[in-house]
Amino acid sequence: MSEITITIDDRQISAREGDILLWAALDNGVYIPHLCAHREEEHPSASCRLCFVEMQGRPMPVPACTVKVADGMVVSTRSERVDALVAAGFELIMSNHRLDCKNCAANGSCELQRIAKERKLRLKPKNLPALERDLPVDSSAAGILYDPGKCVLCGHCVLACRSSGRGILGFTRRGYERIVTTFGDAPLGESGCDSCGACAGACPVGAFSTRKAR
Amino acid sequence: MGNNNTAVVSAAFEQLKAAAQQKWEQLHSKPLILVGAATCGRAAGALSLLEEVKTELQKLQLDATVLEVGCMGHCYAEPVMVIYNEGFPTICYGYVKEGVGARIVRDYLTEGDPGIEFALAAIEPNDFFPTFQDFPRGVYENKIVMEQCGFIDPRDIDHYLATGGYSALVKALETTPEEIIETVKASGLRGRGGAGFPTGVKWETCRNSAGDQKYVICNADEGDPGAFMDRTILESNPHLLIEGLAIAARAAGAEKGYVYIRAEYPLAVERVALAVQTAKEKGLLGKSILGSDFNFDIELFQGSGAFVCGEETALIASMEGQPGIPRHRPPFPAISGLWGKPTVINNVKSLSYVPYIINRGAEWFRSNGTEKSPGTAIFALAGKVVNTGLAEVPMSTTLRELIFDVGSGIANGKNFKAVQIGGPSGGCLPEEALDTPIDFDSLTKAGAMMGSGGMVVLDENDCMVEIARFFLDFTQKESCGKCTFCRLGTKHMLDILERITKGRGKPEDIDMLMELASKVREGSLCNLGKTAPNPVLSTLKYFREEYEAHINEGRCPSLMCKDLIAYYILPDKCERSCDACVGSCPVEAIYDNEDRIKVINQEKCVKCDSCMVACPPQYKAVIKVSPPYKVAEMEQERGKK
Known part of the structure; x- marks a missing residue:
C-alpha cells in the first residue's frame, strides 16, 4: 500500500492508503475520543459515537473509525458541531455509567477520565439524570x-x-x-x-x- | 446474455397463458362469488361468510364457484363479497354480516334481485348502480399495484397468468439486463420502503459490483404500527412480487432471491410460499426459466419479530444468523451485502411496480404522480378516519383529499387534529399542513416523511404529547441498543415525555427534548435512531402549546392523559333515579348525595371511563375535567347554590 499524506488539524501526517483514519490520527499523536474501535476488527462497530471529526467535502461530522484515509484528505478533529456531538454522546454514556472513580480499578487509566480531560467534559452529567x-x-x-x-x-x-x-x-x-x-x-x-x-x-x-x- | 432463444421462451409462455386463459373463461361461464379473505377480511368474519355462501349454494343446488380472494382495500366495509352473475351487473357488497351473505346469493342468483341495500358499488359501468369511480374515492384512486388485488385467487397462478401476469418477465428475458435497468431508471421509480432511493440505480450498482454471486432480497418485514400495505399485497397478489423480484434478479445479475417476511404474517407466508412453489412447477422460477439461459430461485426467510430488521443491514445480519443489528454503511448492500456479496434489497411495493413498468413503459409510469416522485402511493388509512383501509392514489394528491375524500373524513363527527404519517420515523402534521401534496420531498419538508405508507388520523380527543410518547416508546423498545445515541438518547427522551404526560414536567423539559432530539438525529448509527425523534420534533413544532399546557398548568387539553384528568358528574344533567354509572363502576366510587344526585369519590376513582360510557346519551352527565383540581372548585361552586 502506498504512502500518502493527509492533513489533520492543519498538521501533515503520513499514512498508508486505506488505513483507518482513527488509528492514523492516534498513531501520530492526535487524540480523538473513542471507546468501541478495535484494531483487529475488519468492519468498524461505530457504536460509541464519540470519534466524530469534520472532513472536507462531507456535510456532517463522521466517525473517524469508519473512514479509510486517502491522499490529500483534510480533517479537523474539533469544530463546534463535533464538540457538541461528542459532549452529548459522552454525557449520555456517563448518565448510564456507575460513577465511583475513587474505588474503581481503572482509576487513573480509565478511558472515560481521559476523554473528560482531553475534551474538558464533566464526568458527572450536568443536564441528564443518572439512569440506574x-x-x-x-x-x-x-x-x-x-x-x-x-x-x-x-x-x-x-x-x-x-x-x-x-x-x-x-x-x-x-x-x-x-x-x-x-x-x-x-x-x-x-x-x-x-x-x-x-x-x-x-x-x-x-x-x-x-x-x-x- | 444475448443468446436467449426468444422463440422458445415465448412459445413456452404462450402455452402456459393459453391454458390459464381457458381456465379463466371457464370460471366466468357460470356465476362466480369472490369473498375477500385476506387477514383484514378474516378478522371481520370472512371465513364464516365463505362457509355460509357455500352452504347456501348447496342448499339451492346452484352451480356457482366460490373463491377466496385477497383485499381490494375497502377494509372498513369488511367482510366484502363480489358477485359475477352473467347478464347482470357485477356488484361488490360490503358489511356482509351473518345471514346477509346467504340472502344476497339467493336473491341475486335465483331471482335476479341484486340486493342494492347491501351493495357498495358496481365493478363495471351499468345502467342501474354507480361504480366505485362514481364516488369521491374513485375520483382520486388510481390503482396500479392494487389493480388485481381482491379480484384474483392469490393461490392460483393461472388467475395471475390469465390477467397478464409474467408477461413482463418474458419481456425482460427477451431484452438485456442493461435495457431493463435503463427502463426502470427512466421510470424514476423510487423505493417505497421509506427512503425513496432510485430503484434502477440500486440495481445498476449491484450489477456493476464485482462478484460471481449476487442476491436479490424482497424486504417484507413490514412493522410500522398501523401499516398493512405490504401484507395486503402479499396476501392478495403474491405472484406480482415474485415476477418483480425475478426481473430485479435478471437486471442485477442474481440467481438467488429471498423474501424476508415477518413470521407474524402467517397467511402471507403461506400464500407467498405456495406462489413460489407453483411458479417453480410452471417453469417460471428455477433452472433455465421458460427455456432461457436465466436461472432464478426464491427462498422464504421468516423474520423473528424485531422491527429494526427492516433496516437493510440488520436484515442481512439476521439472515446470516447473527443478531439483527445494523452496521455502519458504506459499504452499501448493493456492493457488499448478504454473505459479503452484492445484494439488492427492495420493498414489496417497489418490486410490485416493476412488472407494470416493464410492460407499459417508463413514460406511462411517469404520467402518474410528480416529476421527482412518479407513480402512485399506497397508504394504509387507520385511526379516526371513516373509511379505514388501503388506498392507492397518484403522488401529488394532497393529504386533505386523501383523508376527506378518499377516507370520507373523521369518524364520529369529531374534528380533525393531526395526521401521523410514516410510522414511528414519521411526524404529525396539523390542519394547516393538509394541503401538502403527497410525495417524498414535500412530506419531508413538512416535517413528516413518506415512510412505507402508514397513516394514522388523529382527532380532537388525541393528546399530541401522548402520541409522541407512544411512538417514542415503540422506537425505544425496538432500538437494538448498539449505538449510544439511540440506546440512551431515546431512553432519556421517553423518560421526559412520560414525566410530562404524568403532570410532572418541568419548564426546561421542552428545551431538553429539543436538544436530545437533534443530537439523536445527528449522532445515531442507523436510520431507526436518526428518525426516532421525528414524532417528538413534529409535535413540538406544531403543537407546542399542548406540551406547555401539560407542564405549566398540569392540564391535558385533549383530556386524554389519565394523570391530568378527573371525572365529574354534572348535577344539572344527572337523571337521579338512573343508576347506570353506579352499576358500571368497578371500584364503587360513585354514590348518591343527599339530593340523590350521583357524585364521584375522587379518591377511589381509577379513571377507567366506564361511567362515561354507561351514562345514557340523552343525559351525557359525566364529563372529564383537566386539571383534576378543578373538580374540587366545581363541587364547592355547587355547594354554594
Missing part, C-alpha cells in the same frame, strides 16, 4: 469482578474473551436492556470462566477488573 439499572456486581469468578453498571458496551471484553479461545462473554437483549453477559446469564463463576483476565485487560472503563484469588 440496579444491576448487581458479579463476584462469582475467582479472579474477576464484573460490574455491569459501569459497562459502556464497547465490546472489547467480548472480542478479548473470544480471541482467548473461551468465548464466554457476549451481548444479549436489545435497546436500553442491552448487556454484556454469559450464556443464559449464568454467573461468571459458573460459566466456565477461568479468570484468565483477558476481559479485564481489555476493558477501558473498569467494568471488568482482576482481583487476587481468594
Whole structure:
C-alpha cells in the first residue's frame, strides 16, 4: 500500500492508503475520543459515537473509525458541531455509567477520565439524570469482578474473551436492556470462566477488573 | 446474455397463458362469488361468510364457484363479497354480516334481485348502480399495484397468468439486463420502503459490483404500527412480487432471491410460499426459466419479530444468523451485502411496480404522480378516519383529499387534529399542513416523511404529547441498543415525555427534548435512531402549546392523559333515579348525595371511563375535567347554590 499524506488539524501526517483514519490520527499523536474501535476488527462497530471529526467535502461530522484515509484528505478533529456531538454522546454514556472513580480499578487509566480531560467534559452529567439499572456486581469468578453498571458496551471484553479461545462473554437483549453477559446469564463463576483476565485487560472503563484469588 | 432463444421462451409462455386463459373463461361461464379473505377480511368474519355462501349454494343446488380472494382495500366495509352473475351487473357488497351473505346469493342468483341495500358499488359501468369511480374515492384512486388485488385467487397462478401476469418477465428475458435497468431508471421509480432511493440505480450498482454471486432480497418485514400495505399485497397478489423480484434478479445479475417476511404474517407466508412453489412447477422460477439461459430461485426467510430488521443491514445480519443489528454503511448492500456479496434489497411495493413498468413503459409510469416522485402511493388509512383501509392514489394528491375524500373524513363527527404519517420515523402534521401534496420531498419538508405508507388520523380527543410518547416508546423498545445515541438518547427522551404526560414536567423539559432530539438525529448509527425523534420534533413544532399546557398548568387539553384528568358528574344533567354509572363502576366510587344526585369519590376513582360510557346519551352527565383540581372548585361552586 502506498504512502500518502493527509492533513489533520492543519498538521501533515503520513499514512498508508486505506488505513483507518482513527488509528492514523492516534498513531501520530492526535487524540480523538473513542471507546468501541478495535484494531483487529475488519468492519468498524461505530457504536460509541464519540470519534466524530469534520472532513472536507462531507456535510456532517463522521466517525473517524469508519473512514479509510486517502491522499490529500483534510480533517479537523474539533469544530463546534463535533464538540457538541461528542459532549452529548459522552454525557449520555456517563448518565448510564456507575460513577465511583475513587474505588474503581481503572482509576487513573480509565478511558472515560481521559476523554473528560482531553475534551474538558464533566464526568458527572450536568443536564441528564443518572439512569440506574440496579444491576448487581458479579463476584462469582475467582479472579474477576464484573460490574455491569459501569459497562459502556464497547465490546472489547467480548472480542478479548473470544480471541482467548473461551468465548464466554457476549451481548444479549436489545435497546436500553442491552448487556454484556454469559450464556443464559449464568454467573461468571459458573460459566466456565477461568479468570484468565483477558476481559479485564481489555476493558477501558473498569467494568471488568482482576482481583487476587481468594 | 444475448443468446436467449426468444422463440422458445415465448412459445413456452404462450402455452402456459393459453391454458390459464381457458381456465379463466371457464370460471366466468357460470356465476362466480369472490369473498375477500385476506387477514383484514378474516378478522371481520370472512371465513364464516365463505362457509355460509357455500352452504347456501348447496342448499339451492346452484352451480356457482366460490373463491377466496385477497383485499381490494375497502377494509372498513369488511367482510366484502363480489358477485359475477352473467347478464347482470357485477356488484361488490360490503358489511356482509351473518345471514346477509346467504340472502344476497339467493336473491341475486335465483331471482335476479341484486340486493342494492347491501351493495357498495358496481365493478363495471351499468345502467342501474354507480361504480366505485362514481364516488369521491374513485375520483382520486388510481390503482396500479392494487389493480388485481381482491379480484384474483392469490393461490392460483393461472388467475395471475390469465390477467397478464409474467408477461413482463418474458419481456425482460427477451431484452438485456442493461435495457431493463435503463427502463426502470427512466421510470424514476423510487423505493417505497421509506427512503425513496432510485430503484434502477440500486440495481445498476449491484450489477456493476464485482462478484460471481449476487442476491436479490424482497424486504417484507413490514412493522410500522398501523401499516398493512405490504401484507395486503402479499396476501392478495403474491405472484406480482415474485415476477418483480425475478426481473430485479435478471437486471442485477442474481440467481438467488429471498423474501424476508415477518413470521407474524402467517397467511402471507403461506400464500407467498405456495406462489413460489407453483411458479417453480410452471417453469417460471428455477433452472433455465421458460427455456432461457436465466436461472432464478426464491427462498422464504421468516423474520423473528424485531422491527429494526427492516433496516437493510440488520436484515442481512439476521439472515446470516447473527443478531439483527445494523452496521455502519458504506459499504452499501448493493456492493457488499448478504454473505459479503452484492445484494439488492427492495420493498414489496417497489418490486410490485416493476412488472407494470416493464410492460407499459417508463413514460406511462411517469404520467402518474410528480416529476421527482412518479407513480402512485399506497397508504394504509387507520385511526379516526371513516373509511379505514388501503388506498392507492397518484403522488401529488394532497393529504386533505386523501383523508376527506378518499377516507370520507373523521369518524364520529369529531374534528380533525393531526395526521401521523410514516410510522414511528414519521411526524404529525396539523390542519394547516393538509394541503401538502403527497410525495417524498414535500412530506419531508413538512416535517413528516413518506415512510412505507402508514397513516394514522388523529382527532380532537388525541393528546399530541401522548402520541409522541407512544411512538417514542415503540422506537425505544425496538432500538437494538448498539449505538449510544439511540440506546440512551431515546431512553432519556421517553423518560421526559412520560414525566410530562404524568403532570410532572418541568419548564426546561421542552428545551431538553429539543436538544436530545437533534443530537439523536445527528449522532445515531442507523436510520431507526436518526428518525426516532421525528414524532417528538413534529409535535413540538406544531403543537407546542399542548406540551406547555401539560407542564405549566398540569392540564391535558385533549383530556386524554389519565394523570391530568378527573371525572365529574354534572348535577344539572344527572337523571337521579338512573343508576347506570353506579352499576358500571368497578371500584364503587360513585354514590348518591343527599339530593340523590350521583357524585364521584375522587379518591377511589381509577379513571377507567366506564361511567362515561354507561351514562345514557340523552343525559351525557359525566364529563372529564383537566386539571383534576378543578373538580374540587366545581363541587364547592355547587355547594354554594
